[in-house]
Amino acid sequence: xxxxxxxxxxxxxxxxxxxxxxxxxxxxxxxxxxxxxxxxxxxxxxxxxxxxxxxxxxxxxxxxxxxxxxxxxxxxxxxxxxxxxxxxxxxxxxxxxxxxxxxxxxxxxxxxxxxxxxxxxxxxxxxxxxxxxxxxxxxxxxxxxxxxxxxxxxxxxxxxxxxxxxxxxxxxxxxxxxxxxxxxxxxxxxxxxxxxxxxxxxxxxxxxxxxxxxxxxxxxxxxxxxxxxxxxxxxxxxxxxxxxxxxxxxxxxxxxxxxxxxxxxxxxxxxxxxxxxxxxxxxxxxxxxxxxxxxxxxxxxxxxxxxxxxxxxxxxxxxxxxxxxxxxxxxxxxxxxxxxxxxxxxxxxxxxxxxxxxxxxxxxxxxxxxxxxxxxxxxxxxxxxxxxxxxxxxxxxxxxxxxxxxxxxxxxxxxxxxxxxxxxxxxxxxxxxxxxxxxxxxxxxxxxxxxxxxxxxxxxxxxxxxxxxxxxxxxxxxxxxxxxxxxxxxxxxxxxxxxxxxxxxxxxxxxxxxxxxxxxxxxxxxxxxxxxxxxxxxxxxxxxxxxxxxxxxxxxxxxxxxxxxxxxxxxxxxxxxxxxxxxxxxxxxxxxxxxxxxxxxxxxxxxxxxxxxxxxxxxxxxxxxxxxxxxxxxxxxxxxxxxxxxxxxxxxxxxxxxxxxxxxxxxxxxxxxxxxxxxxxxxxxxxxxxxxxxxxxxxxxxxxxxxxxxxxxxxxxxxxxxxxxxxxxxxxxxxxxxxxxxxxxxxxxxxxxxxxxxxxxxxxxxxxxxxxxxxxxxxxxxxxxxxxxxxxxxxxxxxxxxxxxxxxxxxxxxxxxxxxxxxxxxxxxxxxxxxxx
Numbered sequence: 153x154x155x156x157x158x159x160x161x162x163x164x165x166x167x168x169x170x171x172x173x174x175x176x177x178x179x180x181x182x183x184x185x186x187x188x189x190x191x192x193x194x195x196x197x198x199x200x201x202x203x204x205x206x207x208x209x210x211x212x213x214x215x216x217x218x219x220x221x222x223x224x225x226x227x228x229x230x231x232x233x234x235x236x237x238x239x240x241x242x243x244x245x246x247x248x249x250x251x252x253x254x255x256x257x258x259x260x261x262x263x264x265x266x267x268x269x270x271x272x273x274x275x276x277x278x279x280x281x282x283x284x285x286x287x288x289x290x291x292x293x294x295x296x297x298x299x300x301x302x303x304x305x306x307x308x309x310x311x312x313x314x315x316x317x318x319x320x321x322x323x324x325x326x327x328x329x330x331x332x333x334x335x336x337x338x339x340x341x342x343x344x345x346x347x348x349x350x351x352x353x354x355x356x357x358x359x360x361x362x363x364x365x366x367x368x369x370x371x372x373x374x375x376x377x378x379x380x381x382x383x384x385x386x387x388x389x390x391x392x393x394x395x396x397x398x399x400x401x402x403x404x405x406x407x408x409x410x411x412x413x414x415x416x417x418x419x420x421x422x423x424x425x426x427x428x429x430x431x432x433x434x435x436x437x438x439x440x441x442x443x444x445x446x447x448x449x450x451x452x453x454x455x456x457x458x459x460x461x462x463x464x465x466x467x468x469x470x471x472x473x474x475x476x477x478x479x480x481x482x483x484x485x486x487x488x489x490x491x492x493x494x495x496x497x498x499x500x501x502x503x504x505x506x507x508x509x510x511x512x513x514x515x516x517x518x519x520x521x522x523x524x525x526x527x528x529x530x531x532x533x534x535x536x537x538x539x540x541x542x543x544x545x546x547x548x549x550x551x552x553x554x555x556x557x558x559x560x561x562x563x564x565x566x567x568x569x570x571x572x573x574x575x576x577x578x579x580x581x582x583x584x585x586x587x588x589x590x591x592x593x594x595x596x597x598x599x600x601x602x603x604x605x606x607x608x609x610x611x612x613x614x615x616x617x618x619x620x621x622x623x624x625x626x627x628x629x630x631x632x633x634x635x636x637x638x639x640x641x642x643x644x645x646x647x648x649x650x651x652x653x654x655x656x657x658x659x660x661x662x663x664x665x666x667x668x669x670x671x672x673x674x675x676x677x678x679x680x681x682x683x684x685x686x687x688x689x690x691x692x693x694x695x696x697x698x699x700x701x702x703x704x705x706x707x708x709x710x711x712x713x714x715x716x717x718x719x720x721x722x723x724x725x726x727x728x729x730x731x732x733x734x735x736x737x738x739x740x741x742x743x744x745x746x747x748x749x750x751x752x753x754x755x756x757x758x759x760x761x762x763x764x765x766x767x768x769x770x771x772x773x774x775x776x777x778x779x780x781x782x783x784x785x786x787x788x789x790x791x792x793x794x795x796x797x798x799x800x801x802x803x804x805x806x807x808x809x810x811x812x813x814x815x816x817x818x819x820x821x822x823x824x825x826x827x828x829x830x831x832x833x834x835x836x837x838x839x840x841x842x843x844x845x846x847x848x849x850x851x852x853x854x855x856x857x858x859x860x861x862x863x864x865x866x867x868x869x870x871x872x873x874x875x876x877x878x879x880x881x882x883x884x885x886x887x888x889x890x891x892x893x894x895x896x897x898x899x900x901x902x903x904x905x906x907x908x909x910x911x912x913x914x915x916x917x918x919x920x921x922x923x924x925x926x927x928x929x930x931x932x933x934x935x936x937x938x939x940x941x942x943x944x945x946x947x948x949x950x951x952x953x954x955x956x957x958x959x960x961x962x963x964x965x966x967x968x969x970x971x972x973x974x975x976x977x978x979x980x981x982x983x984x985x986x987x988x989x
Contacts, residue, residue: 168195172335177346178467180361181474185320186661188327188335193217196305196330209330212305220309221663222770304329312655317648319655343373346466352405352445353434354466359451361471363521363538366450369470370413378409386413389420397423401430401447409444417451428458431465472521476639477631479518483542484625491542497621502553505599509549509559511624513568515605516593517542519640520573520586526642526650529899529980532579532948545572565594581941581982588974589641606638641978643899645917652988663769683750686767690743693791700736701729701801720835721809724828729801731819735779735794742775781819782944782960789989812923815892815962816985821944822962826926833888833928844928848965851891851923852904889927895942897921899981902967909938909969909976918946918987924965937966938973942983 172191176184193212200211302310304326311322327335343356350356358366367386374381385404387397397414404410417424431447433439449465451457473482483490484497492514499506521537523530545568552564568574569587577583597603605611611631637644742763749756749764756764759775766773770786781797783790797817804810818825826846834841898918903910912919942962965983969976 169334174466178357178359178469180359180469180471182657183661185323185327185336186658186665188331189323190662190665191335192327192330210303210305216305216309220305220312221659221666222768312659316655317651320651320658323658341369341468341470343369343468346468347373347377347446350446350466352441352443354464355431355447355449355461357449357451357462357465357467359453359467359469361469362452362534363536364470364472365539366470367413367415370448374411383409384411384413386415388415389417389423394420394423394426398426398430405441405445405447407445408442410442411446411448413448413450415450417449417457418454421454421456424456424458424461428460431461474525475633476515476518476522476635477628477633479521480514480628480631481625483514483517483539484621484628491539491546492621494621496546496550497624499550501555502550503556503559505559506549506553507619507624508599509553509594510546512593512598513545513549514542516568516590517545519593520589522635523640523642526640526646527653528946528948529642529646529649530640531585532582532980533577535576535582537573537576541572541576548572559596561595565590568594581977581980585641585977585980588977591974592641606636611636611639643912643917643979645912645914646899646979648915649917682768686764687747687750689767690747694740694743696791696795697736697739698798699740700733701798701805720828720831724824725801725804727824728819729805731779731781732798732801735776736798738779739776742773783986784945784947785986785989793986812891812893814894815942816894816944821985822942826963829888829890829926830928836888839930843930845930846926846963846965847929848967849925849927850902850907850921850967851925852902852907889925891923891925893923894985895921895924896984896987897940897981898946898984899979900976906970907968909940909967909971909981918984921983938969938976938981939964940967940976940981940983942985944985946984946986946988948982 168191172188176187179187192209196210196212197214197217199209200213308322308326312319315322324336346356358370360366371381371384374384385400387393387400389397397420401412404412414427417427420427434441449461450470473479484492492510497507497510517537524534548567549564552560552567565587569590573590574583574586577586603612637647742760745754746760746763748754749760763773763775767787770788772780772783772785772787772790783793785793797814800810800814800817813825815821815825827841830841830844830846833839834844896918897920899912900909901912901916901919902908902922904922941964944960944962948960962985
């Protein structure tokens with residue numbers, strides 16, 4: 153019996169490894185870890201539900217798995233201590249008080265909070281001799297955190313809550329300790345193994361990411377395998393190519409050793425059903441096929457691609473290498489033919505500076521590509537910068553610099569930044585960032601022998617003009633494996649913010665993999681059903697949310713304003729109230745209908761089911777989002793934020809114009825509120841609105857805490873406008889500007905003492921921003937300032953209009969700074985109306 157059990161476990165282990173190998177080769181890097189982790193979890197869940205333990209990695213209950221996925225819905229918990237972020241405190245308190253699986257106390261977490269927050273506690277299984285905290289600590293009390301009482305997965309849950317930036321690295325350690333290093337897939341692309349496993353009747357699909365052309369990879373493999381590429385016939389699919397492709401396959405499959413490569417299958421959706429029929433015919437014994445024939449396909453991830461072809465084929469994911477070092481090695485042909493060949497690099501006609509300029513161009517190409525990994529902080533929109541852009545730029549350099557005695561730097565920056573790469577950039581602020589980055593790599597300073605890409609001089613430009621391409625490759629190999637944020641033009645805190653975002657995306661991917669029947673449960677515990685929890689949430693929202701915005705029907709004059717002067721703002725107020733009333737109507741109707749559906753009194757429609765599932769996932773229902781303002785908040789913070797907005801408009805409608813305006817409270821801050829202010833100003837002075845713009849002054853008050861700002865903002869005089877000078881002495885009373893508050897700055901901070909923009913503090917990439925005074929002016933004075941954009945949500949410009957402006961973009965404010973504006977442009981500094989939750 154023991155022998156049989158061992159044999160079964162060995163067979164299951166081999167099958168698991170083979171499945172992982174086949175599936176992971178078809179996944180992009182961002183999804184490979186997700187699959188490895190989900191595979192590990194599935195094995196542990198199987199061990200918990202069956203008598204036979206297939207792998208000796210322990211077991212996992214569904215309750216703990218739900219805790220990991222959904223430790224975000226927390227209510228009725230007392231306020232946290234001041235040093236602990238509210239969300240983390242709520243999660244831990246709920247976790248430790250309501251689940252017996254976690255034998256730690258809140259007091260223990262509180263005692264060691266500074267170590268948890270600042271220490272390097274990624275993930276520890278506490279193997280003999282390993283300590284979770286560094287020995288060098290300034291704390292006087294002994295370190296006595298009872299990690300040994302937690303299982304490996306329970307530690308992972310706490311890491312997810314307390315240190316989300318460490319989640320992915322912790323998951324890697326968890327998978328390694330559970331299954332082994334072989335389940336952490338390498339990023340190297342290898343066509344040899346799938347080719348060996350394929351046959352003439354099995355197609356091979358190269359699934360490539362944006363900006364990648366796998367043609368060179370395939371041709372290099374063909375050259376390596378057979379010493380020539382004459383047996384490879386390629387055709388790029390598109391309009392009018394379907395018949396040619398079919399004829400090519402039919403003729404090539406009977407010839408000796410022919411390969412057919414159909415490129416860009418995602419561009420030929422109409423041909424895919426016919427291609428599916430052709431490939432299925434390969435299985436027929438009556439179809440003659442040469443044993444050395446291979447059908448290669450390339451495509452982006454596309455929903456039109458036939459599932460039968462995917463099932464029958466071997467798949468390989470092809471994407472850019474991760475990191476500056478790997479990117480440069482690929483460009484210089486370390487693993488094959490790159491964009492920079494020895495012939496190009498040794499061009500004698502382009503002057504003694506040629507090699508340095510080419511290297512800087514390649515470095516620039518790698519930097520703008522790697523910045524995409526930082527999400528919004530890298531680019532507002534993820535652009536498809538491709539290897540062909542670099543090839544065109546190098547060719548342009550050859551044409552411009554050939555037999556030149558001087559370097560036309562401005563012309564080079566224009567052609568590269570405006571035409572070649574800039575032609576892809578649609579967002580105005582992204583284009584500004586691109587040109588700023590390009591200047592760093594395309595100016596006379598790069599020709600100096602002591603030029604370095606970073607202040608620590610760890611990444612220096614290869615100096616010798618007589619060096620060959622092999623020497624440059626050797627120097628590139630000596631570069632650090634981890635990219636310095638400074639080299640990418642990023643703040644060091646951007647790395648932590650990026651890892652937090654990657655951790656959130658990792659969890660969202662896991663939730664998306666959950667079967668529909670196993671919709672995430674916020675109760676996490678079996679003691680409370682989903683229906684009961686949703687009913688509690690419904691009742692709570694119905695009690696807290698009013699039916700309409702309560703306002704007193706008053707004319708503009710009774711509020712202390714001349715309606716002829718302030719009619720635009722009054723009209724805007726009424727329009728905002730109508731929008732909120734419409735939103736409240738939709739919310740109350742759906743809440744009441746969902747209550748009846750849960751009770752079984754009406755049918756649970758698809759829309760109501762979507763709302764139900766959104767509640768379980770702590771997300772704002774899509775039907776609410778359609779008639780709501782832009783926001784990225786989860787459900788509970790979104791409801792709290794909505795109530796605060798309603799209170800703001802209630803106060804305005806009842807008691808008159810506030811002294812300060814909460815800019816994020818509006819549905820349309822830029823198109824509505826700010827334009828209304830300009831129109832009122834123009835009417836009062838007989839000036840056309842088209843000739844007006846805003847000047848900006850940051851109101852620095854080091855004694856003002858956030859709560860005081862909110863209280864002052866809602867203070868109004870009975871029936872009259874509260875003078876601005878009463879809140880901020882010394883304000884000019886001859887204007888009709890407005891004070892706005894409620895913004896957050898992302899990527900920098902405001903220095904209250906020096907009254908300038910300054911670098912972020914450690915662990916504070918996004919923080920509160922002081923009030924800003926918007927003053928309409930006919931002319932705007934030009935100062936040494938940074939033009940800082942304002943966005944409604946942290947997503948910034950993920951959706952762009954035909955005017956090249958984001959649908960989330962509001963306006964720009966000019967902020968004084970002692971550092972060059974290029975410093976803040978590269979760091980993607982912006983003001984936000986809401987922070988990430």
